[in-house]
Amino acid sequence: xxxxxxxxxxxxxxxxxxxxxDVVRRHPDRYRxxxxxAHRQIERLVADxxxxxxxxxxxxxxxxxxxxxxxxxxxxxxxxxxxxEAALVAAATLPEADMVMAxxxxxxxxxxxxxxxxxxxxxxxxxxxxxxxxxxLFMRAVRAHGAVLLPVDSEHNAIFQALPADxxxxxxxxxxxxxxLTASGGPFRNASLADLQSVTPAQACAHPNxxxxxxxxxxxxxxMNKGLEVIEACWLFDAPPELIQVVVHPQSVVHSxxxxxxxxxxxxxGNPDMRTPIAYAMAWPERxxxxxxxxxxxxxxxxxxxxxxxxxxxxxxxxxxAIAAGGTAPAILNAANEVAVxxxxxxxxxxxxxxxxxxAVLGAMPALPESSLGEVVDADAAARRLAxxxxxxxxxx
Ligand SMILES: NC(=O)c1ccc[n+]([C@@H]2O[C@H](COP(=O)([O-])OP(=O)(O)OC[C@H]3O[C@@H](n4cnc5c(N)ncnc54)[C@H](OP(=O)(O)O)[C@@H]3O)[C@@H](O)[C@H]2O)c1
Numbered sequence: 001x002x003x004x005x006x007x008x009x010x011x012x013x014x015x016x017x018x019x020x021x022d023v024v025r026r027h028p029d030r031y032r033x034x035x036x037x038a039h040r041q042i043e044r045l046v047a048d049x050x051x052x053x054x055x056x057x058x059x060x061x062x063x064x065x066x067x068x069x070x071x072x073x074x075x076x077x078x079x080x081x082x083x084x085e086a087a088l089v090a091a092a093t094l095p096e097a098d099m100v101m102a103x104x105x106x107x108x109x110x111x112x113x114x115x116x117x118x119x120x121x122x123x124x125x126x127x128x129x130x131x132x133x134x135x136x137l138f139m140r141a142v143r144a145h146g147a148v149l150l151p152v153d154s155e156h157n158a159i160f161q162a163l164p165a166d167x168x169x170x171x172x173x174x175x176x177x178x179x180x181l182t183a184s185g186g187p188f189r190n191a192s193l194a195d196l197q198s199v200t201p202a203q204a205c206a207h208p209n210x211x212x213x214x215x216x217x218x219x220x221x222x223x224m225n226k227g228l229e230v231i232e233a234c235w236l237f238d239a240p241p242e243l244i245q246v247v248v249h250p251q252s253v254v255h256s257x258x259x260x261x262x263x264x265x266x267x268x269x270g271n272p273d274m275r276t277p278i279a280y281a282m283a284w285p286e287r288x289x290x291x292x293x294x295x296x297x298x299x300x301x302x303x304x305x306x307x308x309x310x311x312x313x314x315x316x317x318x319x320x321x322a323i324a325a326g327g328t329a330p331a332i333l334n335a336a337n338e339v340a341v342x343x344x345x346x347x348x349x350x351x352x353x354x355x356x357x358x359x360a361v362l363g364a365m366p367a368l369p370e371s372s373l374g375e376v377v378d379a380d381a382a383a384r385r386l387a388x389x390x391x392x393x394x395x396x397x
Contacts (some may be wrong), residue, residue: 013038157277158255227319285357336361
C-alpha cells in the first residue's frame with residue numbers, strides 16, 4: 001500500500017469507536033487517525049488523542065472542548081479541539097479522511113454522516129439511525145456523490161458478504177429470494193409477557209452474547225434493534241420489507257444469510273465480536289487481522305433457529321409498519337424510541353412501556369414524504385416532543 005489511509009471516527013469513545021481504534025492499533029502501517037469525536041467523555045478522548053495524534057478532536061460543548069484542550073496542551077499535543085455539530089461535519093469531511101467510521105449513537109450522527117456522503121468518502125456505517133431516519137435522502141447522496149457505503153452492523157455486513165458483488169443491479173436479477181436477518185432474541189428471548197412487566201435497566205443491558213452501548217442493548221432486549229435493522233437492510237440493499245425475514249438464532253454465530261433461487265443459502269459466521277465487521281469494512285475488498293479469535297465449530301456444537309414472536313416483541317412489528325407507511329414514519333418511530341429508551345433507563349417508563357409509547361407516537365403522527373433533511377428533522381423533533389409529553393404524563397407508567 002502506497003500511503004496510510006486516513007480515518008475519522010465519529011463516536012470514538014463508544015463501543016464501536018473503541019473497537020475501531022483497536023483495529024487501527026493493530027495496523028499502524030495501513031491507517032492513521034485524522035479525527036476523533038466524543039460527546040462528553042473528555043478523558044477517554046484525550047487519552048486516545050495522545051495515543052493516535054489526530055489533527056482534530058470534537059466534543060459536545062464548549063466547556064468540554066476547553067477542558068480537553070487544556071489537558072492536551074499540557075501534554076504537548078497539537079490536536080485541535082472543537083465542539084458542536086459544525087465541528088462534527090468538519091471532522092467527517094477533512095480532506096485527509098479517506099474513510100469515516102459513523103459510530104455516533106442516534107440522530108446526532110445524521111448531519112456528519114450525510115456530509116461524509118456528500119463529500120464522496122468511504123463510509124463505514126454503524127450508526128443505523130442515519131438510514132432509519134433519512135434512508136432515501138442518504139442513499140441518494142451516496143449515489144450522487146460516488147461515496148462507498150460499507151455496512152458495519154454485523155448482520156448487514158454479513159449480508160453484504162453473502163450477496164454477489166453486483167447486487168445493486170437488483171436482488172431478483174441476482175437470484176436472491178430472501179434475506180435472512182438473524183437476531184439473538186436478546187436477554188428475554190424466552191421470557192413471558194408477565195416476566196417482561198418487571199424488567200430493570202440492568203437486566204435489559206445484560207446482553208447474552210454481545211457487549212454494546214446501553215441504548216442498543218435495550219433496543220436488543222425489546223427487539224427494536226432488529227426492527228431498525230430491517231429498515232436499514234431495506235435501504236442498504238434496495239430490498240422490499242417482505243424480502244427480509246427475521247430469524248431468531250440465540251448463539252449469534254450466523255450473523256445473517258442470503259437465500260438464492262437455486263436453493264442455496266450463503267451465510268457469514270464468526271464469533272460475536274464487532275472487530276470482524278469493522279476490519280472487513282476498513283480493508284474491503286481485502287481482509288486484515290481483527291484480533292478476533294478463530295471460530296471453533298466443535299466448541300459451538302449446535303446452531304438453533306426459531307421464528308420471532310411479534311406479540312411479545314411488538315417493536316419488531318412496529319418497524320415493519322413504519323417502513324410500509326414510508327416517508328417520515330421510520331424517523332418518527334426512531335425518535336419515539338430514543339425518548340422511550342432514555343425514559344426506561346432513567347426508570348421513568350417500564351420496559352413494556354417502550355413499545356406502547358412507540359406505538360402511540362407512530363399512530364398519532366402522519367407520515368410525510370421524506371423530501372428534505374428539514375422535514376426529517378422536523379418530524380424527529382415533533383415525535384420527540386409528543387413522546388416526552390406522554391412520558392411526563394406517565395401515560396404508560
Ligand atoms: N455496539 C455495537 O456492538 C453495535 C453493533 C452494531 C451497530 N451499532 C450502532 O453503532 C452506533 C454506536 O453504538 P455504540 O454501541 O458504540 O454506542 P455507545 O457506546 O453508546 O457510543 C456512542 C458514541 O456516540 C457519542 N455520542 C453520544 N451522543 C452524542 C451526541 N449527541 N453528539 C455526538 N456524539 C454523541 C458518544 O460520546 P460519549 O461517549 O462522549 O457520550 C460515543 O462516542 C449506534 O447507532 C448503534 O446502533 C452498535
